[in-house]
Amino acid sequence: MGCIKCHSHETVASLSSICWDVYEIQTTIKIDSVPSLTCNNCQFVHINHSVKNEIEDRFMLVDSSKVPNSITYNQLMNQDSLLKNNLF
Numbered sequence: 001m002g003c004i005k006c007h008s009h010e011t012v013a014s015l016s017s018i019c020w021d022v023y024e025i026q027t028t029i030k031i032d033s034v035p036s037l038t039c040n041n042c043q044f045v046h047i048n049h050s051v052k053n054e055i056e057d058r059f060m061l062v063d064s065s066k067v068p069n070s071i072t073y074n075q076l077m078n079q080d081s082l083l084k085n086n087l088f
């Protein structure tokens, strides 16, 4: 997949840190090790829509007030203890 900014094809898979705004608790959570593509030409970091959708879906399932201010992508995806009680 090419770079959406400079259209270079020199993109490589990378892990990035992003800041995610959680409106429900009006807080920004730092998510580390998010799968991404980095452009070797312009250094632009692209995060796939499917990854963003996964994060968004996850925040709908978990009790966001229990999510630490800094978490890794894998922790966010795997931590069942964060599930909202009222789902069960």
Ligand SMILES: [Zn+2]
Binding pocket: 003, 004, 005, 006, 007, 008, 039, 040, 041, 042, 043, 044
């Ligand atoms: Zn680029």
